[in-house]
Amino acid sequence: MAMRVAMIGGGMIAHDQLLPSLYQLQRLGRIGEIEVCARRRETLEALAEAPLLRRAFPGQSFRMRLEPYEEVIASLPAHSLVVMALPDQLHYDAVMCALRHDQHVLAVKPLVLKLEHARHIEEEARARGLLVGVEYHKRFDDRSLLARRRYREGLFGEFRLGTACLLEKWYYRHSNFQNWFTCDATDAFTYIGCHYVDLVAFITGLRPVEVSLYGIRDRFPNGVEGWLWTDARVIWSNGACLNVQNAIGFPDAAPGTNTQGLTMYCATAERGAWIRHDDQYRGIQYCYTRNPGGPGATLYAEPSTDYFQYVDAGGPGLVPVGYGYRSVAYIVERALELQGLAPEERREKLAAWDRAGVMATPANSSYNEAVIEAARQSLAEGGRPVPVAAA
Ligand SMILES: NC(=O)c1ccc[n+]([C@@H]2O[C@H](COP(=O)([O-])OP(=O)(O)OC[C@H]3O[C@@H](n4cnc5c(N)ncnc54)[C@H](O)[C@@H]3O)[C@@H](O)[C@H]2O)c1
Structure with a gap:
């Protein structure tokens, strides 16, 4: 059955x-x-x-x-x-x-x-x-799988410094998030920053060892307070450093469903190397004659066919x-x-x-939980660096 x-x-x-x-x-x-x-x-x-x-x-x-x-x-x-x-x-x-x-x-x-x-x-x-x-x-985005293979072939040397961001649109503040995205429960880094911590580990095989998380409290329309803006600094097992910025606050009028991306500066002893993924702008620009509707939809749009779209492949449906x-x-x-x-x-x-x-799986990715736990502690203490437990 x-x-x-x-x-x-x-x-x-x-x-x-x-x-x-x-x-x-x-x-x-x-x-x-x-x-x-x-x-x-x-x-x-x-x-x-x-x-x-x-x-x-x-x-x-x-x-x-x-x-x-x-x-x-x-x-x-x-x-x-x-x-x-x-x-x-x-x-x-x-x-x-x-x-x-x-x-x-x-x-x-x-x-x-x-x-x-x-x-x-x-x-x-x-x-x-x-x-x-x-x-x-994001692991199933071909660009992540390709970067992982190339990194593991030694083509980039070793990761040194990186920046990542993922900011969701403002309108999320009007959704059901108001009922659960409270300061005591979660924050912008825990909610979406984990994607890029996971990706850097996925690509490089390195493990996070220390995190400091600074956050700004902001109010949902129902008055509930959430950590809606966060800035994290994650130190890795080889001493590399990744900065991750997250928020529920990207303007609704901006194109696309959010803004996001990852840059990694890498090196061997002799040469620098570089990985840059614009995860928001995937090369498509549309300007419509009318707003197509739906939350966050804009007249000028930069849709991504890479994450999730519906296509007409002859039916039935899409x-x-x-x-x-x-x-x-x-x-x-x-x-x-x-x-x-x-x-x-x-x-x-x-x-x-x-x-x-x-x-x-829990066996191969629980460094994510270890980072979140340390990050929540750091957030509560104004951004103090907190060691990440070995997962
Ligand atoms: N990029 C991603 O991978 C990604 C994106 C969005 C959300 N998420 C995750 O997905 C989860 C849900 O996010 P969302 O955006 O759908 O939130 P949401 O608030 O829109 O939906 C949560 C749902 O859970 C239901 N619910 C709450 N308590 C319940 C209970 N006791 N029994 C049955 N249903 C219950 C609510 O009715 C609601 O339908 C979160 O953990 C979020 O972090 C992941």
Whole structure:
């Protein structure tokens, strides 16, 4: 029988990337029934009726589940896939719940906020022979995979200094973020800075050893305070230094859905080297005759076909393309590969994937949790440098 998939959480990332990727995999016959669990009926209705999803996937739908997610997970056959798309601070309980019910997990990043929690997840998953794939989709951008291969061939020498940024648009402040993006729970670096820390580790194989995080508190429209602007300095195992700036504050009138990119200055003893990725501007410039609509849409636009877009490939509906889709498909395919295998065979495959390091797993990417934990401490102490625990 086809693998069942239950997505927990039906917010922005569910709409923009996860559900359309799952619908495409369902269309291809790779997965069976899709269920989506949220606390409010309106969340599920809005997702079910989202115009772009209906146009892209005519005749496809998901089963709405309004029960607590624990009940939804308990109702699945063992070795189904739980797609966890909840706010950052709820990840740990939800992932552990899925594992205790013998479910494979696709988790949005950051997996959890504490190294100890990542270790619990790793141990529980290993004991049961279950997959936990952390959806760091930037890894599936071909430019990341190419930089990783070239770096590991020694073409850049060693990473020395770098800068990265990812600033989301201002309109995010009006979204559900107002209800969970609170100072005590998360911050701009924890939410999106982790992508570039993960990428530098992914490309170079270096590990972060110290972090200092400076933040500015700002208010959401409902008056709630969040760390909406952050500046991080991450020191690496070879002494290299990466600066990462993050915010929910890029102007809505600017083109594209955000601004983002990575520059790495590298060297051998004799020569300098350089990697620069403009992750925002992918070479497309559009000026429309009218605003196409949707949050943050602009008359002048710089769309990216690299992350996630829908194309008309002859129908029915539209086909999602980009690394956002490939990343979800990759993790789903790994869960499918484990179907029907004995626990020992599953553990062998899982260990090989941990070692290959392409898919982020608790065993090969928990330096992200160690950085977040140290960064949160640094933030609370005005940016004091805090050592990153060895993951
Ligand atoms: N670039 C990325 O990889 C990326 C991008 C966006 C979001 N994310 C991550 O995805 C997660 C969700 O972000 P989002 O933008 O979708 O947020 P969101 O606020 O739009 O959605 C969160 C959803 O969780 C649901 N929810 C909350 N508590 C629940 C509960 N107890 N049971 C069931 N549902 C519950 C809410 O109803 C909502 O549908 C965050 O951890 C975020 O960091 C990752």
